[in-house]
Amino acid sequence: MTVKIKLSALRQTSWHEYLIRFALGGLATAVAGAIAAWFGPEAGGLFLAFPAIFCASATLIEKHERKRKEKAGLRGTRRGRDAAALDAAGAALASVGLCAFAAVIWLLARDSAWLALIVASAAWCTVSVLLWSERRWIWALCHWRGSARSGRPRTQA
């Protein structure tokens, strides 16, 4: 499956939805800073991977997909949920990339701030895209392990 850019998708999101995401993102960053200031960098570090706008994003994806189906005269509830689930599956892969980002910061921070931030961002991007490109094998492996445990025959992934 090839990756495409769909510029028309930007028109689906209204200005107040952009504003909500900006506010939630800003709030989460300020709270992460406050937690680090009160409880120390070890507690603050946890919140650098807090799913701050996940709730808003998933709800928007579900709503947009449902509306698109309803416009075509179909019931879009299930399709909306499936779209949000696919988004969550992508986030699960990218959070492994986020582990790589954090590990690079931990290891390189004392050498150079810019080097650490650039290499960490590159590590997130590389690991996430690599895992996404191999996702069929990952899902197939999970499915095979699940089937083996439950004793059901393996089906084509």
Next chain:
Amino acid sequence: MEDYVIRFFIGGFAVSAFAVLGDLFRPKSFAGLFGAAPSIALATLAMAFWQEGADYAALEGRSMIIGALALCIYSLAVCWLLKRHQLSALLATSAALAIWAAVALGGKWLLLG
């Protein structure tokens, strides 16, 4: 107070930028990668390097590994709640926050004390 206002605007901008990228890309599983982008981390760590120094940022990076593992389990839980239990996106993402908190705080307690 000024520090938190700066954090709010830098963080809001970084999170919005990654969210717009997520809106642009298709298929949806690829767009989902941006749901776990290091947006808050980039904003916070840049300020940590600038204000507190490298050792402070390194400590944040170390515990962020546990936070990211918690995010992975959180995302899988959301996917499972949506597909298996047919919950709405709002309910699934809100309920799974308890899982993120349990894994992140439990992991920190177990591994870092």
